[in-house]
Amino acid sequence: MSQRTNGGSLTKDQIAFYEEEGYIVLPDLLTEDDLAPAREAMTTKVSMIAEELLRDGLIGDALENRPFKYRLAELFRELTPDHFLKYGRSWRDRIPGYFQLMSHPKILDAVESLIGGEIFSNPVYNVRPKIPRVAAGAVPWHQDKSYWPDANSNPVITVWIPLVDANEVNGCLHIKPRTHKKQLLKWHIEKETGTGYTALSESQLGKTRTVALPVPAGSAILFNDRCLHMSTPNLSDEVRWSVDLRYQPTDQDPMPQHGIGFLARSRLYPWKAAELDDWLAGRMERDSSAAADAAAAQG
Ligand SMILES: O=C(O)CCC(=O)C(=O)O
Numbered sequence: 496m497s498q499r500t501n502g503g504s505l506t507k508d509q510i511a512f513y514e515e516e517g518y519i520v521l522p523d524l525l526t527e528d529d530l531a532p533a534r535e536a537m538t539t540k541v542s543m544i545a546e547e548l549l550r551d552g553l554i555g556d557a558l559e560n561r562p563f564k565y566r567l568a569e570l571f572r573e574l575t576p577d578h579f580l581k582y583g584r585s586w587r588d589r590i591p592g593y594f595q596l597m598s599h600p601k602i603l604d605a606v607e608s609l610i611g612g613e614i615f616s617n618p619v620y621n622v623r624p625k626i627p628r629v630a631a632g633a634v635p636w637h638q639d640k641s642y643w644p645d646a647n648s649n650p651v652i653t654v655w656i657p658l659v660d661a662n663e664v665n666g667c668l669h670i671k672p673r674t675h676k677k678q679l680l681k682w683h684i685e686k687e688t689g690t691g692y693t694a695l696s697e698s699q700l701g702k703t704r705t706v707a708l709p710v711p712a713g714s715a716i717l718f719n720d721r722c723l724h725m726s727t728p729n730l731s732d733e734v735r736w737s738v739d740l741r742y743q744p745t746d747q748d749p750m751p752q753h754g755i756g757f758l759a760r761s762r763l764y765p766w767k768a769a770e771l772d773d774w775l776a777g778r779m780e781r782d783s784s785a786a787a788d789a790a791a792a793q794g
Pocket residue numbers: 623625632633634639653655666667668724725726737739
């Protein structure tokens with residue numbers, strides 16, 4: 496099911512589809528304007544990397560005028576995967592544009608349809624600059640829960656959003672519908688990419704159907720953290736930019752061992768929802784004294 500949504504909230508049919516299949520595609524949930532702050536944050540990071548590569552004499556041009564979807568790939572075109580992986584296969588910086596995306600009302604509306612209005616943004620969020628020719632861009636079959644097997648947190652919903660059109664050439668997401676009803680499977684740590692993904696072996700996948708999910712930029716794919724998924728290599732010459740964000744009800748384990756999440760929405764206590772300054776300072780909730788000080792300073 497991939498029907499257009501009205502605002503961010505899901506229809507009854509979409510909720511039923513998610514419950515049954517373990518995922519739902521929301522095409523074009525976000526507009527270019529909605530994505531702009533996150534794109535700007537990514538551009539800031541790419542410029543920082545370009546400056547470092549220039550300084551180290553690894554490149555001769557920071558390619559400042561190249562389009563967003565090509566620049567990072569072209570910066571590393573003549574370099575090795577190790578040069579790229581020095582910056583990590585995925586990024587989790589605290590740059591304001593990411594907070595704007597993670598707290599975007601349309602995303603929270605969709606999540607609210609599934610778990611209600613007390614929403615905690617899980618500390619595990621990733622910005623994925625999947626460039627061509629780096630094996631670690633392709634993600635093996637896994638369940639997200641294998642990254643937090645001991646956390647008493649349920650459900651955790653992943654919201655996967657591409658910032659460029661994601662397709663089978665640049666390595667879109669693939670999912671096995673209905674596998675969210677499975678227990679957490681015994682995973683291993685893959686050795687091929689050198690970056691330690693959790694992975695399932697071929698024999699654990701059984702005969703369950705695989706669905707490829709090509710989607711335009713700004714679409715969202717929501718899935719349950721037990722749902723089996725993977726992504727294929729990037730065989731294009733562009734960067735398959737995406738983010739994966741995660742949300743859960745507020746009465747679950749906030750997983751501090753993975754970082755600091757934040758209260759993204761509360762229908763019961765709306766004044767407690769974190770704002771940008773809270774997130775930048777690593778506070779999970781709105782600091783009311785800071786808010787009062789800020790108001791006083793403004794007169
Ligand atoms: O973005 C990808 O290629 C894979 C994403 C993924 O595995 C995840 O969000 O858990």
